[in-house]
Amino acid sequence: MQTLSLDDFVDDKPWHDDTPLLEDISSADLIAGVRIQRLITRADKRGDLTVLISALLEPISPPPHVYLVSAEPGSIRAWVYHKRQSDRLACTNGDIRVVLYDLRKDSPTYQKLEILDVGAANKVLLTIPPYVVHGVHNRGKSTATFVNMPTNFYDPKNPDKARIRFDHPGIPYRFE
Numbered sequence: 001m002q003t004l005s006l007d008d009f010v011d012d013k014p015w016h017d018d019t020p021l022l023e024d025i026s027s028a029d030l031i032a033g034v035r036i037q038r039l040i041t042r043a044d045k046r047g048d049l050t051v052l053i054s055a056l057l058e059p060i061s062p063p064p065h066v067y068l069v070s071a072e073p074g075s076i077r078a079w080v081y082h083k084r085q086s087d088r089l090a091c092t093n094g095d096i097r098v099v100l101y102d103l104r105k106d107s108p109t110y111q112k113l114e115i116l117d118v119g120a121a122n123k124v125l126l127t128i129p130p131y132v133v134h135g136v137h138n139r140g141k142s143t144a145t146f147v148n149m150p151t152n153f154y155d156p157k158n159p160d161k162a163r164i165r166f167d168h169p170g171i172p173y174r175f176e
């Protein structure tokens with residue numbers, strides 16, 4: 001049997017398909033600075049692959065920190081905002097509602113509420129800029145996961161996270 005060498009491997013051929021990678025889901029009335037990009041899943045008989053973020057088509061701020069959140073059915077993570085980082089939530093499974101609220105007094109969308117239902121039926125990369133208040137609710141009957149690829153690393157000695165209770169009356173949304 002001839003000894004296998006690296007040269008015996010065959011390089012993948014270039015390929016292209018018409019499904020745009022990370023296409024913006026245009027919604028003119030989004031809260032200022034929020035971005036929603038559609039995630040594309042490519043499947044084959046072995047399973048599937050979904051690109052969560054890529055610098056292929058445009059420069060990105062490379063994520064210095066990436067983590068996976070598992071949300072139990074009915075669980076609520078709200079309300080939070082970050083002062084220095086943008087969150088980049090890749091939601092690809094489950095039935096997740098992300099609620100955004102703009103309390104930036106100088107924002108053109110000040111006091112705008114945004115309700116986004118994402119996950120298996122609407123796979124997205126959601127970019128949430130600093131100071132935009134957000135909450136995440138797993139409305140499904142099974143555990144859901146999402147990946148966060150924030151623009152800053154998380155420092156336990158100086159967590160960049162400000163919170164208020166999920167049912168604060170100052171935010172015009174009730175998690176049910």
Ligand SMILES: Cc1cn([C@H]2C[C@H](O)[C@@H](COP(=O)(O)OP(=O)(O)O[C@H]3O[C@@H](C)C(=O)[C@@H](O)[C@H]3O)O2)c(=O)[nH]c1=O
Nearest residue numbers: 065067069077078080087134135136148153154155161
């Ligand atoms: C963010 C983070 C938290 N942790 C720890 C802190 C804590 O013990 C546990 C859970 O962290 P938190 O309570 O901050 O995570 P949580 O409040 O569940 O926040 C998550 O939910 C959504 C709404 C977000 O906006 C993200 O910030 C995401 O971190 O994990 C890390 O070890 N590394 C990290 O990068």
